[in-house]
Amino acid sequence: MTRSLEALARLLPCEEREAILGDLCESGVSNLDTGLELLALIVRRWLPPYAGVGDWVCIAFAVIISPLLVGLSAALFAQASLEIHAGSFSGVVELLRLSALLWVASLWVGIAAMSRAWNMAVLTAIAILVPAIACAFRCHGSGLQMGSLFFFAIPTIYGAWIGYRGRHDQRVWLMLTLLLTLILTLITGPPIFSGGYTILNASLLAAPALYCWSIKSFGARHAHS
Amino acid sequence: MAIGEFEYLLLAVASSLQDGAYGASIRKRLQEDGQVRSIGAIHTGLDRLEAKGLIVTRMGEPTAERGGRAKRMVKVTAAGVRAAADFYKMISVASRDARWAEISR
Numbered sequence: 001m002t003r004s005l006e007a008l009a010r011l012l013p014c015e016e017r018e019a020i021l022g023d024l025c026e027s028g029v030s031n032l033d034t035g036l037e038l039l040a041l042i043v044r045r046w047l048p049p050y051a052g053v054g055d056w057v058c059i060a061f062a063v064i065i066s067p068l069l070v071g072l073s074a075a076l077f078a079q080a081s082l083e084i085h086a087g088s089f090s091g092v093v094e095l096l097r098l099s100a101l102l103w104v105a106s107l108w109v110g111i112a113a114m115s116r117a118w119n120m121a122v123l124t125a126i127a128i129l130v131p132a133i134a135c136a137f138r139c140h141g142s143g144l145q146m147g148s149l150f151f152f153a154i155p156t157i158y159g160a161w162i163g164y165r166g167r168h169d170q171r172v173w174l175m176l177t178l179l180l181t182l183i184l185t186l187i188t189g190p191p192i193f194s195g196g197y198t199i200l201n202a203s204l205l206a207a208p209a210l211y212c213w214s215i216k217s218f219g220a221r222h223a224h225s
Numbered sequence: 226m227a228i229g230e231f232e233y234l235l236l237a238v239a240s241s242l243q244d245g246a247y248g249a250s251i252r253k254r255l256q257e258d259g260q261v262r263s264i265g266a267i268h269t270g271l272d273r274l275e276a277k278g279l280i281v282t283r284m285g286e287p288t289a290e291r292g293g294r295a296k297r298m299v300k301v302t303a304a305g306v307r308a309a310a311d312f313y314k315m316i317s318v319a320s321r322d323a324r325w326a327e328i329s330r
Contacts, residue, residue: 015284015297016268022287022294023248023264041265 005034011042046123062127069106070132073151104180106152110159128156226277226308234260235270236309239280239299247285247296271299279305 009017020041024034076099132153228236238254239246248267255262274280285296301309320326 018294019248019284019297020264020268022291022296023252023268025292025294026249026290027252027264037263037265040263041268044265044269 002031005031005038008035008038008042012038012045062125066128067131069152069156070135073132074135077151100180103152103155106155107159107162110156110162125160129153226279226304228274228277228279228308228312231262231266231270232274232279233309233312235267235274236279236301236305240301240306240309244298246299246301249291249296251299268297271297274305277304277308278302279308 006021009021012020020038024037029037234255235251238251238258242250242254248264248271252262252264252267255267271280271282275282279302281300281302282297283300285298287293287295
């Protein structure tokens with residue numbers, strides 16, 4: 001049994017690990033088959049059958065929304081440097097508004113991620129951060145540009161923290177962010193009809209808000225449960 | 226307690242192996258009977274049966290052939306025997322006039 005397989009098996013509970021590794025050793029299966037069997041079991045353990053539709057929707061939602069947030073985050077930073085350089089007041093105001101939209105959307109994502117059972121929340125968080133990490137590896141720009149990819153990660157992580165702390169805090173934050181969502185959507189309304197990237201931002205905002213509100217309304221499992 | 230086909234297989238094999246029932250031995254017996262199952266699937270099934278109270282498990286002694294690792298020994302409970310018997314009866318009764326019943330005898 002190789003060290004990597006031993007390390008992989010550490011993802012299983014101690015007693016179960018002992019029995020499984022022993023059974024695999026006794027069965028004389030190859031290292032490759034042992035690895036595959038361990039992986040299959042770990043997936044079984046991490047994605048338990050009790051995971052409901054809401055859990056899978058949460059992950060699918062994170063997979064869809066995260067690359068959009070990464071793209072928007074990078075676009076905002078690129079636009080910010082142009083607007084500030086040009087000294088356009090209206091441009092800076094627009095940027096601030098879009099930044100607020102992005103942060104609210106990210107906050108929603110974070111709260112949604114931690115509103116599920118803990119193992120599903122971890123998977124959702126991975127789904128959120130993987131696109132940003134992948135882009136950072138592919139991006140050969142400056143440190144600031146790479147950092148911009150994680151601009152959305154700050155409120156997402158903060159949202160996850162709010163979600164983890166407890167239901168009462170979640171409700172307060174959900175009410176606040178819902179209010180902010182409505183105000184920002186009203187402000188963002190007119191530019192939607194004139195085109196531009198505000199359409200993307202508004203849709204980005206609407207999806208997390210609707211999703212979070214629905215899982216709150218229909219009773220999501222809390223991270224501690 | 227209703228059980229499924231795989232759960233029945235596990236109960237039947239564990240019962241026939243008696244004191245020698247554990248993950249690897251159950252897998253070997255299933256394999257000999259033409260049922261190839263992974264160790265992970267077997268342990269997941271055992272977890273399910275244990276949660277239903279149809280088996281009890283305990284950690285056995287470590288052995289050299291297992292790299293010094295302990296076995297998870299399996300024992301079928303009275304409830305497990307009843308559940309397996311009910312399943313067997315249900316299948317036997319339902320299959321008595323089926324065309325394949327004659328072939329498989």
